[in-house]
Amino acid sequence: MTEKELKWRKSLSKYRITGVVFAVLGLAVMLAGFIFEKLSNILYPFGGALVFVGMVFIIMATFFLKQKNSYKKAVAENDERNQLLYAKAGALAWQLVVSLATVVAGVLMCCNVDEVPTNSIILVLISGLFLHRVIFFVMKKY
C-alpha cells in the first residue's frame, strides 16, 4: 500500500468518525425535541437531517474502505480529464435547464397561469440533474 493510499484510507476513517459524530448529535437534537415539545417542530427535522447526513457519511466511508482497489478507482474517477468533463457537462446542463425553464415559463405565461406550479419547478430542477449525469456519461464515453 502506497503512502498516498494510506493517507486516503485515513481520511476515509476520519470521514466515518465525522458521520458517527453527526448521527449522535442528530439523535441528541431529536431527543431534545422530545423533551422540549415547544421546539420539536424545529429540532426533529434538524436532528433527522443530521442523522441522515451522518448515516450517509458512515455508509459511504465503509463502502469505500471495504472495496478492493477503491483508491485506484477513486483516483481514476477524479482525474483531471473527468473533472473537466464534469464541469463542462454542468455548464451545458445549466444552459439547457435555463432554456427549459424559459420555455416552461413562456408556456405558463401563454396559458395565463399566474402562479407557477411547484411541480414544474421541481421537474425542471430534476431534469437539470438528470441531464448533467447523462451529458457527463456521454462525454466520458466519447
Next chain:
Amino acid sequence: MKNRLEELRKQRGIRQEELAEVLEVSRQTIGSLENGRYNPSIMLAFKIAKYFNMSIEEIFIYEEE
C-alpha cells in the same frame, strides 16, 4: 498539440492501464492524450515527462493552428 506518448509507451512495453496507474489518471485519459483529443494540464505534462525521464518539449510538440 501533438505528442509522442503512444510511441514512448510502446517503446517501453507499458500498457495504457499501467501508465494510467503510475500517473494517477484513468485509462481513458491516457487514450484521449494519445489520440490528441485531450491536452494535459501542466502538472500532468510534468508527471509524464518525469516518468519518461525527458523534457516536456520532447514529448509534447506545440503546433500553431
